[in-house]
Amino acid sequence: MVETVLSVEGLNVSFGGVLAVDNVSFSLKRQELHCLIGPNGAGKSTFFKAISGVVRPSSGRVWINGYEATRLPAHRVARLGVGIKMQVPNLLEGLSVEENLWIAARCRHSAREAEDIVETLMNLTGIEKNRISLVSDLAHGHRQYVELASALATKPSILLLDEPAAGLSETEVDELSSILQQLKNQTAILVVEHNTRFVRMIAESVTVFHKGRILAVGSPDQVFQNESVKKVYLGSN
Ligand SMILES: Nc1ncnc2c1ncn2[C@@H]1O[C@H](COP(=O)(O)OP(=O)(O)OP(=O)(O)O)[C@@H](O)[C@H]1O
Ligand SMILES: [Mg+2]
Secondary structure (H helix, E strand, C coil): CCCEEEEEEEEEEEECCEEEEEEEEEEEECCCEEEEECCCCCCHHHHHHHHHCCCCCCEEEEEECCEECCCCCHHHHHHCCEEEECCCCCCCCCCEHHHHHHHHHHCCCCHHHHHHHHHHHHHHHCCHHHCCCEHHHCCHHHHHHHHHHHHHCCCCCEEEEECCCCCCCHHHHHHHHHHHHHHCCCCEEEEECCCHHHHHHHCCEEEEEECCEEEEEECHHHHHHCHHHHHHHHCCC
């Protein structure tokens, strides 16, 4: 089995004159739970989008489970084993929780398998009680869980979560942390987050982005004590 599930080499993404991702190299191992942090506009979401085929890198290369995925469209990258929860809501508002998950699962599985996957994911995230609720009627915390379940519905080997704890209560953050710990033996997980408490709870290792570049990598304690990282967060760098 491939130990490194995601490998990125010298990735650049530019939007006109803005270099949103600047020469980033990164790798993620099987069963690793890694957090990506950094101030607003650092390039975290753009990095996720470039890995998952939502935006095209201007240069650099991406490998998923040993297959080159550079510049593949999003549906082909998903087939290589990437599940993504984007920063902006991405659910079918007029459909129920169950229907949303079923449609997500059917992208890669038979109808029979999709039914099993939907039940497992509703159990895992505790949203069975909202099974027939329309997504548009859900409270914010429940929506975040449906987003997470939806990203998991293809049974990805790499799960990318962009700000999954945004807007959650402290109790919900604790629940989410416990769900991610349970998922660790099934998939590698890369999480973009601003919530420091959550990052400290879940991350084995942390990468800090600043102005499109990697500023620091290490354990949560190492990066939060790093002087350059502190300066960036205080806005003086
Ligand atoms: N579609 C786009 N067109 C033009 N510029 C963009 C686009 N998407 C992002 N950018 C720019 O790229 C840079 C990185 O943005 P990105 O959204 O990746 O940051 P981020 O680290 O996710 O920030 P946040 O923590 O606020 O979500 C910013 O300067 C942003 O304005
Ligand atoms: Mg972002």
